Amino acid sequence: MSFTAGRNEEFSAFRRDFHFTTVLGEEQMNWSQIARRRLIATAMALGVALTTTHASAADGQIRWLVGYPPGGSTDAIARLLAAPISKTLDQTIIVDNRPGAGSSIAAAALAKSKPDGLTVMSVDNGTLVINPVAYRTLQYDPDKDFRPVGVYAEVNFLLAVGKDQPYKTVEEFLSQAKTASVPIAYASPGIGSPLHLAVERMAREAGVKLEHVAYRGMAPALNDALAGVVPSIVIDYTTAREMIRSGDLRPLAIFSSTRLPALPDVPTFGEKALPGFSAVAWQAMVVPNDTPDEAVNRLSDALAKALEDPAVKSRYGQLGLGMPPSDPQSFQKRWQEDKAVWQPLIRDLGVTLGE
Known part of the structure; x- marks a missing residue:
């Protein structure tokens, strides 16, 4: 290659x-x-x-x-x-x-x-x-x-939602997660993956409960997030970037300590909810x-x-x-x-x- x-x-x-x-x-x-x-x-x-x-x-x-x-x-x-x-x-x-x-x-x-x-x-x-x-x-x-x-x-991770989901910001997402009677579900490429663990750590530190939906790889997880089968997804930017550009996927927050140059308007979790938080x-x-x-x-x-x-x-x-x-x-x-x-x-x- x-x-x-x-x-x-x-x-x-x-x-x-x-x-x-x-x-x-x-x-x-x-x-x-x-x-x-x-x-x-x-x-x-x-x-x-x-x-x-x-x-x-x-x-x-x-x-x-x-x-x-x-x-x-x-x-x-x-x-x-x-x-x-x-x-x-x-x-x-x-x-x-x-x-x-x-x-x-x-x-x-x-x-x-x-x-x-x-x-x-x-x-x-x-x-x-x-x-x-x-x-x-x-x-x-x-x-x-x-x-x-x-x-x-x-490798930088994002919390993202499909274009038809109601969450416009990470603050809205976390606020809803704190009060929802049923935990908001998120898709990941598998149990024990760095992406899965990043969300679990974030959720614990933010004091929210989320439902993990584990897939066998990123492709099926992304397909279901885009189709609205699961409301949110933890995904790496490399995989998500084309879907973000097309508007089919809305990034809410970045797990790293600094914003991505490619997504300057997308905040980090550290900025909005968890000072000092970073997971890559x-x-x-x-x-x-x-x-x-x-x-x-x-x-x-x-x-x-x-x-x-x-x-x-x-x-x-x-x-x-x-x-x-x-x-x-x-x-x-x-x-x-x-x-x-x-x-x-x-x-x-x-x-x-x-x-």
Whole structure:
């Protein structure tokens, strides 16, 4: 898939051919033959290999594990960054998709990989914070098996309603939620997803009760929100932006601490109801725990440089992605802070995933 300067038009055409979501759980896609052809062709043009499960890197090549299918948001962002990182390091990067179990399959593979700086992985809140609490058994221990390289993207969430719903502002929504005899329902892409947890935390802090309607992915959740089957939805901006532009979806508030440049008129929850509140999902790079400092620093520097690439910045802006500090120390601090916030909530909600 192409994300470099001059190739955005190709990506836009590709994106129209399948449903692009940022579920940050099991990502849902509607593949067509033309989408597959474009993905393979543009990946080849970039020199970023599109691999199948169990691909391995040759000497000197970097294998980038992705725990979700080709074409989903995690995969797309990895490929966006792989091109400039590959150029900086002067090494081929092979993107190796190993989907399943909320990225746990890929994480288990990373834990068993040689700590030589030639195997990296895309991780998110689910991999490092949610899975260790929600899954009864895991084949990896994030704290013992992984070493942080850097956070490279923040995914911004919205509380939104369909165009025919009566709620015009987040104040109206929360006021109604406090007095309604029946809790207002909201759709999410799944139990235990960062989006689900963000709403539950917001509702607790706001003193309101909401009814969670969990779907298997963002696509069916969005379809029912647009049809009025469920009155509200928690959704990432990347997925919602076309529906917002068309007027079919009305954003009420943003979960992050600052407003989105793409939606300057939409307030944050912190502004309107919960001072200091913030909830976002992030994506980051990790390596096996015993990877040497020199290799980690080399990867971290290349990642930071990739985030300064004009084509990357442009694409992040279009997709509404945040660009946080990407050094290992900032990542480690954020990882531990999120564990302190989210893991008690997961346990309190009784969220369990898998067998």
